[in-house]
Amino acid sequence: MALAPLGTQVRPYRDYLTPALHRRFNKASRYTLLLCYAIACWMGEWDNMLWLWFPLGLTGIRTLLIFLSALSIYVLRVAQWHVGRRQTETRVETFTRYFFRPATLITLVAYAFSAMLFVETYVWSRGTQARLNFIEAGRMHERFRLNxxxxxxxxxxxxxxxxxxxxxxxxxxDKIELQAMKPKKERGDATTSTPARRGPKPRHVLTRSLKGIATQSTFLASVIAAAGFCLYYLGTRNLIWSYYYSFSRYLWSLSKTSTPTGLAPFLPLCFMFVTEGTLLVVLWEFVNKTFDVYLAQEPLKNDVPITNDSTDPNGSLLNGLKSKKDTVKAIAFWELALITDAFPERRKTIYSEMDRKKAPTHQQVTDICLGQLKWLIERVSAGLDPAYQPGDASGQDKPAGPISLVPRIAQPLKDDKPIAAAPPQPSTRWEHVEAATASIAKSHSAPGNAQQAYSREAINKGMKKAQEGAREAESFFTTYYNKLVSSPVGLLFQHSFQRTSNIVVLGAPYSQLSQVCNAATALANLAVFSLAEDSLGRFHQGIPSIVRIFTIALKKIDEYMDTAPIHWSDKETNGKPEAERRKVPEVDEARECLRQGLEKVLGSFNEYLSGMGLSRLEIMEAKKVVGVKKAPEMIQAGAKQ
Incomplete structure (x- = not known):
């Protein structure tokens, strides 16, 4: 795990992430294939128990066809997965943003293709007694009839x-929730590693979720059976039958009856659909669950970080942290947090690699993680002040003044004196008449005189009426909009304090909770363990920046959550008790990660902070934002300094 020799090209992070995702997909496919085999056995003929379960016969063919049905959903998930939940201000914004896009059509096509493979496999597996052929022969002298x-x-x-x-x-x-790691309350021994796996094994999660999947699938299939029956006979039966008949009459010699009559015995068919439809929904839900469980596993291979196979592990990890794809970056942050928390040998290399091209490894890691927190500060600052600009901070370059290329040969003009000379006074009689005539013409051609004309007055009256009409229309629209929002239908348009807070603190269009928490955890772990593992003693130079950024982030979050207005339409928030209105679980989780990280740093460097360049005011402010109840010994130690 040493730094690669000079001239060695650092392999991209995706070269190690992609094989890891492929391995997880293969493991998920095994459980899915087993479920497909069970469904294939259920579809078979139960008259011969030997051939029913024998995989090299018709059961094996059905298994492969059903697995292709499941594979189409896997392909859909691979193409559209993202990290973090969706972030929008209102429900109607969620609909307009995510419904009218190509991904929606792709989702519909993928599920329709999966359903087609499943139902065709089922129809093929049934015998003649199921009466699922397209035509019915009838008697010898009768033409074929459509079924x-x-x-x-x-x-x-x-x-x-x-x-x-x-x-x-x-x-x-399509959402994948990655783990948002928190700094440990106790530092522990720096020479021992904690277990790498933080969650339960995937097969245990899948086993526990089967009951809920079966219940949900049965409910959905039953609802569609009832709703489909009503919709079919109330409006779509003749329409569907007309296309069905128009196409089929080119394949078979059919009777001239072009419309269905009577009510066919569909009750057994409905029970058949509820059974097989439940199995299909179980397959879909199981595929989605296995994809979520396996893709959200730790970025480890054989219980070590996936980049350990690289000739330059930290170089590949840095490439992942700098990736432009949010999914790759989120997983790289998670791996960094795991390395700093549970793998001491790999963690030591972050301190020791000083000859990297752009900067030492620890400095690059610190800058990237602090950049993630600075981005949070900018978002919250913009939420507090919409006119906030990141470049408004002091110390920015100011525009330079005009450059003088020619030496000045005269004094500048004075503002209190006129530039042009006054006209000469009239001396003769004709000059007096000419001056009087010019003054009269100027007075009648002045702008003030033009505004008194009839045309100008008519224009002004029209403008006033238009402005009054606009104000009346605006008040009319506002009144009815408020009524709409206050109605039960207005739930789609209501602004939620929880949604707005998540957007401001955790970003959009997808939440960055895992990136924020894992970046804070990595910084806190590197700072704490540097006391024992940083043999070169360089990491402590970044401690003041870490303390300042953590403190500012916590203060900004607290200020926003205390002062942000709650929209009048947010009935859910306004209906809560006063003490619980401003509690947002995701924001509280991010704040707790920052608070625990700052608490660990202050607890480890408490007696050294003043000598590192932090003022007494900054130290007390950091200890204050951590909380007196959380760290009383820190506050007492700061008061003695």
Whole structure:
């Protein structure tokens, strides 16, 4: 894990992340293939138990076809996954931003294709007694008749795919929640590592979630069976049948009856759909669950960081931290937090690598993590003051004054004296008449005189009426908009304090909670362990910046959460007790990560802070923002200084 020799090209972080994701996908596919095999056995003929479960016969073919149905959802998840929850101000903004986009159509097509493979496999697996063929032969002297049963069954399955697409988009199944690590309360021994795995094993999570998946799937299939039955017979039956008949009459010699009559015996078919539709939704939900569980695993390979295989591990990690893709950057921050917390040998290399091209490794890591926190400070500052500009800080370069290229040969003009000379006074009679005539013409051509004209007066009256109409229209719109927002339908337009706070503190369009917490945890761990592991004694130079940035971030968050207005339409927040109105779980979690990190740094460097360049006021401010109840010994120690 030493620094690579000069001239060695550092491999990108994705060269180690992509194989890790492939390994997780293979593990998830094994459980999915097992579920597909169980469904294939259920679809088979139960007259011969040997061939029912034998994988090299028809059961194996059904298993592969059903697995292709599941694979289409895996491809969808791989193409559209993102880290963090969606961040929007209102529910209607969520709809307009995420519904009218190509990804929505891709989601609908993927689920429809999956449903098509599943239902065709099921129809193929049924015998003639199920009456799922497209045509019915009837008697010898009769023409073929179209069978409505397979049409209705496919209709229900496609309707089920549309409903599942809506659930997918509504619950944001494309979201992956990465772990937001927090600094430990106790430093512990720097020479021993903690267990790498922080969560339960994936198979245990999948086993516990099967009951909930089955319940949800049965409910959705039952609702679609009832809603599809009503919708089919109330308006879409003749429309679907017309296209069905127009296409089929080119394939078979059909009777001239072009519309279905009567009510076919669809009750057994509905029970058939509820059973098989439940299995299909179980397959979809299981695929989504396995993808979430395995993709959200720690960035480890054989219980060590995934970049340990690189010739320059820290160089590859830095490439990941600097990545332009938020998903790659988020996982790189998580790996950095794990390294600083549970892998002491790898952590020591961060302190010791001083000959890196741009800057020492520890300095680059510190700058990147502090940059993540500075970005948080800028977001909150903009939330407190909409006119805030990051460049408004003191110390910025000011525009230079004009450059004089020619030496001055005369004094500048004075403002209190006129530039042009006064006209000569009239001396003759004709000059007096001419001056009087010119003054009269100037007075009648002045702007003030033009405004008194009839045309100008009419224009002014029209402008006043237009302004009054605009104000009346605005008040009319405001009145009815307020009524709409106050109604139950207005839930889509209501502004939520929780949503706004999450956007301001954690960013948009997706939450950056994991990046903020993992960056804070990495900085706190590097600072604390540097006392024992930084043999060169260079990391302590960044302690003042870490303390200042942590303090400013905590103060900004507290100021915003205490002073941010609660919108009048936010009935959910206004209905809570006064003490709970300004509590937002995600913001509180981010603040606690920062607070614990600052508490660890202050506890380790308490007696050295004044000698590192921090003023007494800055030290007391940092200890104050940590909290008197959280660290009374720090406040007492600061008072003695």
């Amino acid at each position: 409505e049963r397979p049409l209705y069954l496919r209709y229900l399955f496609y309707l089920l795919s549309a409903a599942q697409s809506g659930v997918h988009l509504w619950r944001d199944y």
